[in-house]
């Protein structure tokens with residue numbers, strides 16, 4: 001019984017350490033993710049657990065092992081996992097570079113070139129202004145000093161440009177925004193900027209200077225930067241003054 005528990009604990013740990021590589025390397029590609037799990041876990045049960053786990057759970061994860069022997073075992077297993085992950089990450093980086101370089105040079109900036117390819121490139125709907133999300137659950141509660149609207153939506157949801165424009169910022173290290181994109185628009189002669197924050201790592205599809213069309217895929221929802229949970233933080237400025245993003249969308253989005 002005790003040895004079974006130890007195996008279970010180690011298997012659980014394998015599952016939790018396997019996910020970050022999965023997340024960083026290529027979250028959306030089931031085939032590659034499966035390969036990763038096969039490389040890093042020899043236990044079919046933990047393979048299923050790992051593929052269904054959410055990244056949020058691994059931050060809370062710890063070792064179930066308690067005795068020095070168990071901890072040593074867990075550490076050795078973890079080291080083996082790290083080596084396997086590094087090898088796989090290198091392979092994925094090489095293949096993803098080859099995949100993106102021919103079609104979209106703007107998206108292949110180092111490690112940020114790995115993202116799922118099964119996301120619609122254009123948002124539903126029509127009009128000069130469109131919503132940045134195909135759907136969302138609800139708004140976040142406003143608070144003092146908060147200049148945007150928070151849309152509660154799951155990790156990986158595609159984010160689309162709200163209007164035609166030019167990318168003026170695209171970074172993985174925004175102040176509080178984490179991974180974010182900012183686009184400048186000319187809408188009926190009025191200068192409008194839209195800012196999309198807390199994107200998932202490696203999901204930006206645009207670089208500074210890129211021209212984007214309304215409804216064009218620019219990134220995917222995450223929780224980078226100062227964020228408690230996955231959501232899109234959207235800021236709209238008109239002639240450099242903040243406006244209520246949701247009110248603006250309700251008035252303008254087609």
Ligand SMILES: [Zn+2]
Pocket residue numbers: 146148149150232233234
């Ligand atoms: Zn916000």
